[in-house]
Amino acid sequence: MTTKPSDFYFPNPRSLHYCTQCANPLARIIPPDDNRVRDVCLQCGSVHYQNPRNVVGVIPIWENKILLCKRAIEPRYNTWTLPAGFMELKETSAEGALREADEEAGIAGIELGPLFSVIDVPSAGQVHIFYLATITQPELNPGPESLEARYFEFDAIPWDNLSFRTVSTTLEHYLADAKKGQFSIHYYSLDENH
């Protein structure tokens, strides 16, 4: 495979320089029949569209407690978050949410519940999608992206040390709905993610 250390690698940035099909330098132009500037290869014709990414996650509940994970990765290292991450190809948002719960917390048993929140974060080029989830077997085995996974009583959520506004607002909506005893789907836009 490769002998490079893990910190050698980085996510491909939004700023593109060369064509993925023929390696020619890309031009920033508005293609014919389009109305936005794109990264376009004038040699082979490939238009490198870029679109928002989905972040999918769960609100995992065990006996009136909520499971949060402490991030072992940047951004927001050492802050508490709901299990969530980038949706992958070949999975549904629900499958991705369960996958992230498994990767980040290693919950022994979990059942996915209804869709709960759909949050646009245009400044980050993201849409966040959270599902309710009921934990059926509470043993945890956090993965390398988590320093720790822990159950919190609703009145002990570490509000001052949460990772993202998508997480804090989703938790606020969850607690408000739990108090009402009725859960609905929440969709809204946040101007920034941090």
Next chain:
Amino acid sequence: MTTKPSDFYFPNPRSLHYCTQCANPLARIIPPDDNRVRDVCLQCGSVHYQNPRNVVGVIPIWENKILLCKRAIEPRYNTWTLPAGFMELKETSAEGALREADEEAGIAGIELGPLFSVIDVPSAGQVHIFYLATITQPELNPGPESLEARYFEFDAIPWDNLSFRTVSTTLEHYLADAKKGQFSIHYYSLDENH
């Protein structure tokens, strides 16, 4: 700009060959701390993640009629569709849905309503998001992606000539909810888009 004809250009495929940062040939490996094969540059370290794309659209209603557009583009040229298209960076899903309505139908006046459907299409690597919308000024000015835009009575929807299952199932849910007089949010997965 460029003198190439519009059919010279094509969307960058999911199959990538060269690094967008340094033009080096890409390797298909599982990067350190990851569990999936990615297109990775072993020269500069850029990991070319690929993720599902969101398609955003509206269900545009004018006096108990529904507006559909006949596609002037592939795939599914010459079939009827709800106004929808790929969500862009720097916009919310709601803004994107209204933008697509404007680009494809050129509706003189439209007001966005509630979120209506969230549809996973893992085989296409897409999530489709539709909003209800009320047309306030019915004049139309279809753009180059539409052969035609037309209002249909609910009992005259061209079921045999719709573009995608995301469109037909969204219309089915809409009509069922309209009959009940109560609209809710529908989320589900389709195994294929066509």
